[in-house]
Amino acid sequence: MEAISDQLLGDHISLALRIARFQGNRPLSQAQVDLAQLPGSLEIAGSHWICSAAFDSVDGGLEGYLRFCLDAGSLPDGNVAVDLTFHTWSQAHYLLMPAAAYNGNRYRAVRKRYPPFLHADDIIGAAMPVTISDVPRLNIADGPSQIHLRSGDLATPAVAVFDPDRQRGCLILFEPMTAYGTTGVRFGESPDRTRATLSIEAPAVRATRYTMVNPDHPSDDRGAAFAAGDRVALRLRLFLFDCPAIPDLFGFFFRHRQDMAGDTRLVHGLPWSAAYRIIEDKYNRTQYNDRYHYYRLTPKTETSVYGDWQAGWCGGGLNALALAYDGGEISQQRAKRTMDSIFGYLQNQHGYIQPSMHEGKPFGDDFDYKEAAGVLLVRKNGDILLFAARFIALLRQRGEPVPETWIAGLGYLADAFVRLWQRYGQFGQFVDIEAETILQGGTASGSVVPGGLILAWKLLEKPVYRDIAEASARCYFKQHVCQGLINGGPGEILQSPDSESASNLLESYVTLYEVTGDRQWLPMAEATAHHCASWVVSYNFIFPSQSVFGRLGMRTLGSVYANVQNKHAAPGFCTLSGAAWLRLARATGDRRYLDLIRETAHNITQYLSREDRPIASWNQGRPLPPGWMNERVNMSDWEGKDNIGGVFFGSCWSEISCLLTYAEIPGIWFLTDTGEAMALDHVNVTVMDDGQAWQLAVHNPTRFRSTVKLLAEPRSAFAQPWEIAATDHCRLIDLAPDEHLVLRIAKAITAPYF
Template sequence: MKGKSVSILLLIFSFCMAPWVDAQDNRKGSWLPEDGKMSVPDRKSTEVSDFLKSLHGYLRPIVCEYEDVVLKSAKGFKKGKAQVQTSSWSCNINETTVADCPDALDLDITFMITEGELKSGGVALAFDFTGWSRENYVLMPAYVYNGNRFHVETNGYMAPYPSYYYYNKNVPLLFSNSPRLSEERSASKIEALTGNLATPAFCFFSPKEQRGCIILTEQKSHLGNYGMFIEENASQDRATFVVSAPGVRELTAGFGDFGYSGDQACKWTSGDRLRMRFRIYNFEASGIPDLLDKFMNVRKEVTGKNNPRNLCPFSTVTSFTADYKNQVRWLEKGTGKSFYRMENSDGYQLGWVGGLMGTFAMLALDDSLSRERVIQTYDYVVSNMRGKSGYFYGSFRDGKVGSDRDNIPDAALVRKNSDALFFMMKHLLLFEQQGYGDLVKQEWKDAARALAQAFVNTWVKNKDLGNYVNAATGEIIIYHSTSGAIAPAGLVLAARYFKENSFLKTAMEIAGYFYDDYVAGLGLTCAHSGDIMQDADADSAYGFMESLMALYYATMDKKWLSMAQTTAHLAATWTLSYDYEYPPGSTLYDLKANTAGAIWASVQNKHAAPGICTSSGDYLFKLFRATGQVRYADLLRDIIHAHAEVMETPGRSTTGMGPGTSMERIQTTDADGKGAVGVILKTSNGWTEDCGLLMSLEVPGIYVQTDQDVLYVFDHLKVEVVCRNGDEVTLRIANPTRFDAATAVFAERSSSAGKPLGYCNFTQWKKVLVKAGNIVEVVIKATDDIKIASKAKC
């Protein structure tokens, strides 16, 4: 969920929600062993127990009996047998060591009811851990970060901050009312279905044992999505991780609240069986970064490699979406009142969902109409939304600036101002790159410099950027968070543009603080969206990557690259790692959509989206180029192709709003209701359109190193190396899509890859035209000299 573009469904849900239901109102049933002991009397699975010994872990297969949605009993097996009422069960566990991976173990488990029946039942595998500690870092990708063990005293979507949080530094982070382990010393339980997670996985890091654990499973069985549960006892020294089939929760988590799940157990009769597959990792880890690095490497090992489809070339995305922007998103109200809308309303919102961000893509088109409209939009924002402090107000409507938080006068979201600073500087650079530096107005420069200085002032005074600031005074209203995750990137560019060293110094200090205290310290970044509390979210992780790569660009210090890698691994936890199986009859099922690469919004807003809000993610390409590690390019490619799966094109309707449009919901959860899974609402979001434009412009369609065996294709094309001849490489490019492609080729020698890219290099990449369904061969030199070849020069 982004900005004010709230669906009618969610509004009704929010306004009609029941009185506060707490996360721990789900403890009518328990997954913990009935005798309070975590050891298993019949430890048939010796190898598993030995494998988990260093983590004090044990395996416990169980048969479940439910009363409606409440777990009434969880019966363990003895010698592979179990008896539940009149039913008899067997459980067969096969363990397999993983070749060349001593820290991994595969499990293949088959449950079978051998006699009788169970009217309301299921099966599950529990991983029980003794020697547990509340200090353990617990991760369920896109759902739970550090156990979500944070302060909560709010309920519902975009809940208000308590008044005692205003201008108060001595308050903790404030999360929404979402699934969590208890902040206090008490028992707690987290409930989920696999659709709630970007990867079906449990992960934790034990500081005491200096070890990490990752438990991977599949999305579903023939009974539907698995249930995934974590439960702690009251003293928080024991914990159980459970995967169940079918998934039966007491409560379903909504957008900051809870409701009755409506999940159903099933009837089992003699001969029914169910198979589960797992991979477990138990490895040495000195900190959260080690856990995240491991996760980045193994997240697709059980669900398997995804299958990105070639649907729509970058150049077609650019054409369709830019046309839509100029035809529909332009609001013409005369001199001084006209601007590019970033939403479906006529108000203006800065940053976050596109204000002064999508205009960068329109400026990059380098045509007179779009350029003039970008200039008008800039004039509109700078003349109407600047605060006395140097910060901008977050919104402007009907001739008045607005507060970003109801009941808090003059509140401006730090993230919005961070986006604004970064993209203002990019605009100024692009105007100059295109040869139109004379069109840049002094008041724009003054506004950008004043905004950079406002960030410096806030940091120097508070050693914090806060979550919300007073746009009039510059004072922090709500403290803490990484809402300013992208601010260091803006300060880096401002330091270069204005030749002001204090901007770069401040950027380095802020980035070091965010990394140490949040990424490495808490294992999350947070509060980057204007409609959440200080929840962990994806935007801030990706945004912080932008800052870290900017610092590498400015300093060539590889410590920023190392931090960027860890942050990329964190960002990947928010990104759908496999092609989710949607229910028959849903929009995404009918489209046969492969949506690996969709990005979850936040702990509060339980849905994925087609893109990084709001960015091309080109810093992932820069990280791939700088490190040579393909996993970062793979992540970016997945994100790009997920966007194409939901963008409307002629003859392939998704939003119903026209070619180039897209909608922010890729819904794999039932947070909007069970009938909402896989449904694309009939509307379009400006920020997802901006993502499509930015990705199609700022990321090369084809990247090749002419002197090394390095080739990567981001565009919707099939490319292979025909041959290499000295410093030339011949490529065969096939276009399997319905649309002609003019793809950008970025070629260089390997020695150049260590030099950071700037922010307008994409304007210099050469284009190769490949007609729909055609194949061409091209000869490429590192100088970007590209020639169409009649045949390979080898």
């Protein structure tokens, strides 16, 4: 072990094995042995342990098995751990805990009840410091500084560190569970911040656990009862690598995020088209506001002020595009009426779209003073800008007339963002849409705006739209991607790191490339994708067998964590299909982007409650009605251990992401020159070479009728970006349950692109 120990010491890291004894969740004593002394023994509370380690070289890193064997005695309440200590630590180091901590969440934090909101006495304004809610974090000031979590709090069980002085990176991956329960992960700093220790422990025993905006809730964790003969093995992978900058840390993480993921095979269930029809039916039965003419956020039975009209974010206006793609005649009409309303009475004199409305009364986005109707979360109008532009492009592509009010309204909204940028050099997070001033600045809340503006430039041919789209996109890259903090998208987490801002920024960079054809945007898109991937669950979490998700066999692979405050994964990206990943794969030739979106898109339909498979909520077991999809994919115990693998009774934005999946992502992507077939929908595909043509054998293995979209093109076509609504031209393959069909597709001449 001396050679491994010396290798770690070259990066000023030491490794030790530790055993701890608890009373409840309070540590009583511990014993530790350094790596160089292994194999060795430890004594604690009358128990005798034999400790050993074995390492192998794997893919440029080390795979380690750290073993603990209780040789004699017992330990009724204990855990075992591996400690990695960084001996040249500083507050300048960057700490990544995927979906849980970005830069260690070392920012100004304020304690407020949910949903938190900042006001004048909180030090706000265009130049305010980054301000997050009360979440697990490293201390920005003096005093204790640690983050202590369970593996279920992370999208990937991993921790990564960037040392800016030595330009080195460290990545540790570990298994999420052992036979003794959920693995714990703790990262703590010394009082003088010159050392830090990462602990991987089995099982997790925390003194406190995080609940909504409260990191100090008493924990109900307990140690394991170990008896003579018991053995525990902690398996981890450790990489030490050159790392010039923070984006390189995320890039390295992206390459290795599934190294220990286990079985990532996809299991067919509900086809996309079948899910689309169930949700469409639910929307038209329960979710159209006949009086004010728009699709609501939630069914009419849900009486919340925020469930009626709410621009963007959780779906207002975004649902219209989703239903315009593949909806029936009623859906098409209502989607267009929704757009009429957006660019009618919902648009103010400055071009902004009203944030919220209920029964004709406008409301704003300040949760403490919702009657302040002019307070707007910037990303909400950014979402409308992007989706409205796509809706207009879709109709033009179909040869349908586009109302002049839509064209004018899109321009008015784009102009509002232009004025904001010209005045402040940023879009901010919250603005006053009457005074046109930034209330709370900074963040990447407007990260979708560059994508919306570049589409507005394409549709309206106004040069300033492109100028500001490109300037703001570069600014977001420098200030957010390069700093490892992409934040500000959700309206109820203050300025905490989140996945939505990252997803929206990826959407912008890919759209900039596709509209302009300028490949300068692709490296920015890839760096953003690597960051965004840290929020995407890379493995299948094992839910408690008695939980709702455990009984249904839910697979978490591809689900997407929300943010560091709301510690749940969700069925998809809020509120997107994720098609930007597929388009990025096509533009770069990197198959990993395709694999990631395939996991998210394929698995999203399992979260849909249906007549034949209702999903029970934790509200007295009340089942979600058919067509409802809840946002909760709870792997964390932030809402209590009993609610791991459970959902509340609620219809959520994830339904729109499911609609958009069918609308914007081809179920089969086939390359007519190379014969490669990539199935993303719930369908099996086999390719046979038939001389001058390909035979594509398609099988629907599910119990449901399926209409699969086939997008066929030669690889040589990759030199040109897809048009905005590429999937609207797809060939439709109608399949009965268990039907096999063979298609004959002419071969294209092979002409390598990459």
